Amino acid sequence: MSTPKISVRDVEKVFPVGKEPFVALGGVSLDIADNEFVTVVGPSGCGKSTLLNILAGLEQPTGGTALVDGRPVTGPGPERGVIFQQYALFPWLTVRENVEFGMRTAKVPKSERRERAEHFIRLVGLEQFADALPKTLSGGMKQRCAIARAYAVNPSILLMDEPFGALDALTRVRLQEQLLETWSKERRTVMFITHDVDEAVFLANRVVVMAARPGRIAEVIEVDLPYPRDEDMRLSPEFGALRNRVWHAVYHQRQIKEPAQ
Numbered sequence: 001m002s003t004p005k006i007s008v009r010d011v012e013k014v015f016p017v018g019k020e021p022f023v024a025l026g027g028v029s030l031d032i033a034d035n036e037f038v039t040v041v042g043p044s045g046c047g048k049s050t051l052l053n054i055l056a057g058l059e060q061p062t063g064g065t066a067l068v069d070g071r072p073v074t075g076p077g078p079e080r081g082v083i084f085q086q087y088a089l090f091p092w093l094t095v096r097e098n099v100e101f102g103m104r105t106a107k108v109p110k111s112e113r114r115e116r117a118e119h120f121i122r123l124v125g126l127e128q129f130a131d132a133l134p135k136t137l138s139g140g141m142k143q144r145c146a147i148a149r150a151y152a153v154n155p156s157i158l159l160m161d162e163p164f165g166a167l168d169a170l171t172r173v174r175l176q177e178q179l180l181e182t183w184s185k186e187r188r189t190v191m192f193i194t195h196d197v198d199e200a201v202f203l204a205n206r207v208v209v210m211a212a213r214p215g216r217i218a219e220v221i222e223v224d225l226p227y228p229r230d231e232d233m234r235l236s237p238e239f240g241a242l243r244n245r246v247w248h249a250v251y252h253q254r255q256i257k258e259p260a261q
């Protein structure tokens, strides 16, 4: 088997909280293949963001290792693009300048920067708004801009932490479809955190269900539905059955009691 793009081996994260340490992740192992789309669901506080932040290089594990392309993650890197729920656009820069910003940091020459920015702005359907400032955009448009910016740096991995969490249902569905369209044209390895079971199934090759106390992987569910996925698929019995399975895995979890310290 080829080396997984992402490999999480027995990762633990213990936060010192008050007198007793808090085990946010208690030994998580997960491999994600190149170009795979994995979604992560689980109850609040089960360590989803902590896991993503470790892969992003924003947090260090207190045990185990997180590997990208076979190398341990020691900090953030240009091969990993991170998208959070809050759009994190620079308010004083236009859409185009925001999209170019990451490439500027990555020292991409100006003409290439322009060209790539145009390409990704078009891909997310913001060409009419290339010269607009973020304050004039809707939430969905801002998030599309953040996605274009992340893609433009050409990361091989996208780490997305509830990127559509703040959006209304209709915008959310549109952005899901657009993300899949972009992903099918510009293949990337994606890890996408969501609270929305429908969204998790609609997007993924595999859904990772996490559980809390300690944060761990409860179940991994294969989504063997073909791409492209569309509205009809969302209404299909196969989709419904998978959604029910994920729902059940999330909402009927047994609590493991941590041993008394």
Ligand SMILES: Nc1ncnc2c1ncn2[C@@H]1O[C@H](COP(=O)(O)OP(=O)(O)OP(=O)(O)O)[C@@H](O)[C@H]1O
Pocket (backbone or CB within 6 Å): 015, 016, 017, 022, 024, 042, 043, 044, 045, 046, 047, 048, 049, 050, 051, 215
């Ligand atoms: N810096 C920190 N110090 C102490 N505890 C923390 C810290 N960061 C996270 N935690 C705790 O670790 C646990 C996991 O947090 P995390 O944000 O990873 O969960 P999550 O599954 O992403 O939650 P949510 O779905 O609510 O966003 C939580 O109980 C949280 O309070």
